[in-house]
Amino acid sequence: MELYHWPMSHNARKARALARHLGVAVQEVPLSMQDKDHKADSFLAINPMGQVPAIKDDDYTVWEANAVLIYLAAQSPNDLLGQSAQEWGHITQWMTWQSVELSPVVVPLHVENHFKRVRGIDADAVKRDAAKQKLRALLKILDDTLDGKDHLVGDRLTVADFAVAGDFTHARNAHFPLSEYPNVARWLKGIETLPAWADTTPPQIG
Numbered sequence: 001m002e003l004y005h006w007p008m009s010h011n012a013r014k015a016r017a018l019a020r021h022l023g024v025a026v027q028e029v030p031l032s033m034q035d036k037d038h039k040a041d042s043f044l045a046i047n048p049m050g051q052v053p054a055i056k057d058d059d060y061t062v063w064e065a066n067a068v069l070i071y072l073a074a075q076s077p078n079d080l081l082g083q084s085a086q087e088w089g090h091i092t093q094w095m096t097w098q099s100v101e102l103s104p105v106v107v108p109l110h111v112e113n114h115f116k117r118v119r120g121i122d123a124d125a126v127k128r129d130a131a132k133q134k135l136r137a138l139l140k141i142l143d144d145t146l147d148g149k150d151h152l153v154g155d156r157l158t159v160a161d162f163a164v165a166g167d168f169t170h171a172r173n174a175h176f177p178l179s180e181y182p183n184v185a186r187w188l189k190g191i192e193t194l195p196a197w198a199d200t201t202p203p204q205i206g
């Protein structure tokens, strides 16, 4: 099974981390965004969106990071996919929340606070402040959820933790106000102690 990624990608990082955490036999295939590998016909045949992560397993393909997480977790017996209707509901809730609510806020903050800085481009203050304000509202929800808890669903690690934690991959460089949300900071520290998470830390630029 091949897992297509880009070393800087926070979306691919969570898939790489889960595969390593579970010991799923995947071949990591790095793409060069600079060389536009992700828009080549050969890759578009795997993911027509031209994005990472994506998996090719013989003639089966799956893309969208959270779907990739589910496919990887289902490769071996484990309890990361939940064990009850209530856990399945909450795992899906947090994975959907990450994709639909958190990601659209995190990406512009990365761009304004990190990627532009690295390239010597001035941040757009209006976009940056709007994203930061929206992020604070979402972090408050996450912080309240994690009050007295180390994981998002139940009392153990699930794919929901991987799904949401991926968006914090560039949190420090993108200046997320994490110190204001101690439960989120504590939860993230816990995820960061996983060897698979540490091993998939993207190269630190800027």
Ligand SMILES: N[C@@H](CCC(=O)N[C@@H](CS)C(=O)NCC(=O)O)C(=O)O
Pocket (backbone or CB within 6 Å): 006, 008, 009, 010, 011, 012, 038, 050, 051, 052, 053, 063, 064, 065, 066, 099
């Ligand atoms: N909703 C997608 C987003 C994937 C995504 O945007 N990946 C980025 C890297 S973090 C990418 O491949 N960008 C290239 C592009 O969109 O052209 C997912 O969760 O997998």
